[in-house]
Amino acid sequence: MIRTRFAPSPTGFLHVGGLRTALYCYLFAKKNNGKFILRIEDTDQSRKVDGAMENLIDTLKWAGINFDEGPTVGGDFGPYIQSERLNIYHEHAQKLVDEDKAYFCFCSPERLDEVRKKQIELKIPPQYDRLCRELPKEIIEQKKSNGEKFVVRMKVPLIGETTFVDLIRGNVTIANKVLDDQVLLKSDGFPTYHLAVVVDDHFMKISHVIRGEEWLPSTPKHILLYKYFGWELPHFAHLPLLLNPDKSKLSKRQGDVAVEDYKAKGYLKEAIVNFISLLGWNPGDNREIFSLEELKNEFSLERVGKSGAIFNIEKLNWINQEHLRKKTDEEILELITPLYKLKNWDTSNSDYIKKVIALMKERVITLNDFTSFCDFFFVDPENYDEKGIAKNWTSETPNLLNQLASEFEQMSNFTYLEIEKVMRKIAENNQVSAAKLIHPLRLASSGLSLGPSLFHLVEVLGKETILRRIKKAIEKIK
């Protein structure tokens, strides 16, 4: 049984890198008829943020990444929040101490700092100097009864090396001597990541540990712990990192990293999921547009790459457009209605909004473009594009528009076909090109010099609005 987990810390919003890790874990599990588990790693009380867990869960659900076990849904191997599992960690830390595979350490943070500083000065690798590694039992008891604070550290072998297989990178070997005597249990009684991850992955029967590359160097410690406990190893797969444009690890400061930021910008969940799926994985052929369902069928760890990928918004834009096109006008209506309400635009006439969608669908990138480029469908323009005026508005324009207005007034069948006929006729009568009418009318009706097909636009806006706007434009422009 394939079981994977996504194990974020509730320290803020879900990062796009986190979403990708979660997605790959999810896809791998689903592809193999396995289970995907969500576990909350809240062992650092100082970094914990209220509401972060709920936010994480909401965002995963929004993206369509549903977990089979985890907080809020339960499961047979819970609890799924590490702070609710402290007794399990204590028990296992004690077991290691009893078997001489870990030890109590009473060194103060101050001493540790000092040791580290000195080591750096001497240009030797900073590491715990193992002062407490062989403390006699009596001393330990004495210090404990004195109430001295302590941590539990793992006893790393001084010699030898640890090798493991990474599903993405192959064999990785690290000498044990460069491994620190890692703290397993902190003085506040919480475990560190290293203890908690091993214990939980074991008891939650995780078959494949799929996580970011930043964990690669500490994996030998985890392997050692599995061996100390006598547990079977899971498979490991370390994903390449997501990068900023300058190739550093994707972070705030260089753009948006929270999934919510992209949601707020009007990107579709389908597009975000599709885009990040391609950052480090490819299907092996030229297809690029995938639904989540399709990804579930296609995904494989064998096709995950090794090098980091820069998060490039241009491609996201294109993918968003592609997914937007796949949506029906009805679906888009549902997505943008809340945005329109925020703008205080009239949303009571959904047929009208659907016409707007039909006209704009091909020329927007994000959902937000349905608001930022669509004001004129709902409110009369107050300002007119300066360049457009300079280029297309001449002294004869008012006269032409007035002729147009009186023709429009008499039309009973106000459709784009008829509108076009009328406009071309007037152009001909005045011996000017149709453009002399089209561009100024676009300006008058939208205030812009770009937008959808003018004849369609006029039809959708309707006779009354058009006549009003023609009048207004003639008054306001020069």
Add this chain to the structure above:
RNA sequence: GGCGCGUUCGUCUAGCGGCUAGGACGGAGCCCUCUCAAGGCUUAAACACGGGUUCGAUUCCCGUACGCGCUACCA
């Protein structure tokens, strides 16, 4: 500093000893056209470097360089 991982067009990538090194986004140009998009066509653009191995290396091995990650009682 130490250890680890990585390195194909600007970006995402295909390639698993023999290819005119392919695709996509973005760029440029042309066509279409009432503008803007969309669409169609065309085009520029890459194997980090040096050694091996081999009849033959983008591909395998070793170095170098560069980048990134880790080096916490953070994850």
